[in-house]
Amino acid sequence: xxxxxxxxxxxxxxxxxxxxxxxxxxxxxxxxxxxxxxxxxxxxxxxxxxxxxxxxxxxxxxxxxxxxxxxxxxxxxxxxxxxxxxxxxxxxxxxxxxxxxxxxxxxxxxxxxxxxxxxxxxxxxxxxxxxxxxxxxxxxxxxxxxxxxxxxxxxxxxxxxxxxxxxxxxxxxxxxxxxxxxxxxxxxx
Amino acid sequence: xxxxxxxxxxxxxxxxxxxxxxxxxxxxxxxxxxxxxxxxxxxxxxxxxxxxxxxxxxxxxxxxxxxxxxxxxxxxxxxxxxxxxxxxxxxxxxxxxxxxxxxxxxxxxxxxxxxxxxxxxxxxxxxxxxxxxxxxxxxxxxxxxxxxxxxxxxxxxxxxxxxxxxxxxxxxxxxxxxxxxxxxxxx
Numbered sequence: 001x002x003x004x005x006x007x008x009x010x011x012x013x014x015x016x017x018x019x020x021x022x023x024x025x026x027x028x029x030x031x032x033x034x035x036x037x038x039x040x041x042x043x044x045x046x047x048x049x050x051x052x053x054x055x056x057x058x059x060x061x062x063x064x065x066x067x068x069x070x071x072x073x074x075x076x077x078x079x080x081x082x083x084x085x086x087x088x089x090x091x092x093x094x095x096x097x098x099x100x101x102x103x104x105x106x107x108x109x110x111x112x113x114x115x116x117x118x119x120x121x122x123x124x125x126x127x128x129x130x131x132x133x134x135x136x137x138x139x140x141x142x143x144x145x146x147x148x149x150x151x152x153x154x155x156x157x158x159x160x161x162x163x164x165x166x167x168x169x170x171x172x173x174x175x176x177x178x179x180x181x182x183x184x185x186x187x188x189x
Numbered sequence: 190x191x192x193x194x195x196x197x198x199x200x201x202x203x204x205x206x207x208x209x210x211x212x213x214x215x216x217x218x219x220x221x222x223x224x225x226x227x228x229x230x231x232x233x234x235x236x237x238x239x240x241x242x243x244x245x246x247x248x249x250x251x252x253x254x255x256x257x258x259x260x261x262x263x264x265x266x267x268x269x270x271x272x273x274x275x276x277x278x279x280x281x282x283x284x285x286x287x288x289x290x291x292x293x294x295x296x297x298x299x300x301x302x303x304x305x306x307x308x309x310x311x312x313x314x315x316x317x318x319x320x321x322x323x324x325x326x327x328x329x330x331x332x333x334x335x336x337x338x339x340x341x342x343x344x345x346x347x348x349x350x351x352x353x354x355x356x357x358x359x360x361x362x363x364x365x366x367x368x369x370x371x372x373x374x375x376x
Contacts, residue, residue: 017247141321144242148272151247172354173317175215177242 002028004035010182011039019147019157021178026162030054030062033125036158038068045121045156046072048112052099052129055079060093072118076108099133102142109146113153120155122146127161127174140173147177190224192372197228200346200370201308206339208347210361210368215352217376222314223255224376225348226262229310234346235261236310237301239294241318244269245282248314263301265294271322289322291331298335302345310346311335316364317355325360336367 002024014020024032040047051059056077063070078096094112096104113120124130124146130139143159150157159174163183175181193211200207213221229236240248245266253259264282267289269275276284283297302309313319313332320328332349339347353373355361365371 137321144268144318144321145272148244148268148274152244152269152272152274168354169317169358172215172352173321176213176218176315176352177318179219181216 002031002035004038007032007035007182008039010180011036014156014180017151017154017156018179019150019159019177020180020182021159021161021175022182023161023163023166024183026165029126029160029162033059033160034062034066034068036123036160037063037073038066040121040123041068041070041072044072044119046074046116046118047121047123048074048076048109048116049123049125050076050078050105050109051125052078052133053126056093056095074112074116076105076112078105099130102134102138106142106146106149110149113149113155120153122150122155122157124157124159127159127170128165131167131170136167136170140170143174144177190221190374190376193225193374194228196370196372197232197346201232204343206342206345206347207369208336208339208349208367210349210351210364210371212351212353212356212371212373214375215354218315218350218352219251220376221374222312222350223252223257226252226257226312227255229346229348230258230261232308234308234310235305236263236312237298237305238262238264239267239298239311239313240264241267241271241322242314244272244274245279246277249279249281261305263304265297265301267294267319267322291323291327291334294331295334295338299338308344308346310348311339312348312350314350316349316351316361317358320360329360329363332364333367336364 022032056075060070075093077093078099080095094108245264249259259281266282266284270285270287271289273287283301285294285297298311335347339345351361
């Protein structure tokens with residue numbers, strides 16, 4: 001189990017516009033995801049969530065079960081591959097062709113960031129799934145570009161990655177671009 | 190960090206242009222860059238910050254918060270250029286084309302250095318991030334050209350940063366071979 005209070009404390013200490021990399025075990029990745037979305041929702045952030053691991057419907061159900069307000073959530077989903085762009089319950093979902101369409105993902109994230117006025121948070125889940133579908137260098141270049149866009153627009157961010165599972169060089173390239181790296185040791189009970 | 194301090198003292202004592210490659214922990218990357226600039230400014234150096242990792246708006250505000258004198262720095266905003274972000278006009282920042290032409294970049298660095306007086310430094314925040322946007326051959330041409338040029342000057346220190354996990358990569362080893370000093374820095 002993760003310590004949600006500890007995680008919240010870590011998040012509370014982050015400056016505005018900070019970008020964090022969380023490295024966690026596969027068994028805890030969903031728990032960390034839900035705890036992070038819950039914290040962001042409680043703090044009234046507009047969340048742009050890139051889901052590459054679980055279908056949006058599944059995540060939205062989990063949010064509801066965990067009392068997470070989905071009104072301010074925009075889901076960019078590359079898992080379902082549904083053609084129609086449709087609203088689901090209280091949140092907006094943008095369906096993408098696949099996790100290998102990095103240009104399409106970048107355009108969608110950029111449009112979301114530009115169209116929203118409230119304080120925003122981009123949440124990328126996960127680096128490892130994106131690595132299954134993309135070449136390491138291409139992915140690192142994509143992450144650099146997205147993080148630059150976020151920093152230019154003062155948007156905060158969270159990237160999730162599996163501890164010790166990510167290619168050493170990609171991990172180093174992405175980690176050096178982040179403001180803070182949190183590992184399981186920080187958040188586990 | 191003591192290692193860094195003594196390396197700077199040693200290099201500045203020689204009154205020759207030198208290049209130093211810093212191998213940094215990814216976890217404390219920015220923190221070490223900030224400490225490096227603080228140390229160099231304390232020794233009276235002005236510098237050109239080649240910002241590949243972060244856009245000018247972000248890095249300048251972070252450095253300012255840490256008490257770094259931005260009047261003694263000129264930024265070359267490569268991050269915004271390669272990400273095709275709108276580039277704001279600011280007297281402390283030079284923008285370049287998204288093509289990231291190495292010859293243009295070197296010219297821009299030297300034009301910026303000419304605007305400064307006294308001892309100077311060039312700081313490249315990440316060679317590996319540069320290599321994401323240019324072929325390895327061009328990245329090496331860029332770093333080797335600068336290292337050669339620095340040797341011909343008396344008032345210039347070149348700092349090249351790289352994450353520790355890349356230190357065994359072949360192209361980084363090529364840079365190590367040409368640099369005057371390589372230091373593994375821990376926060």
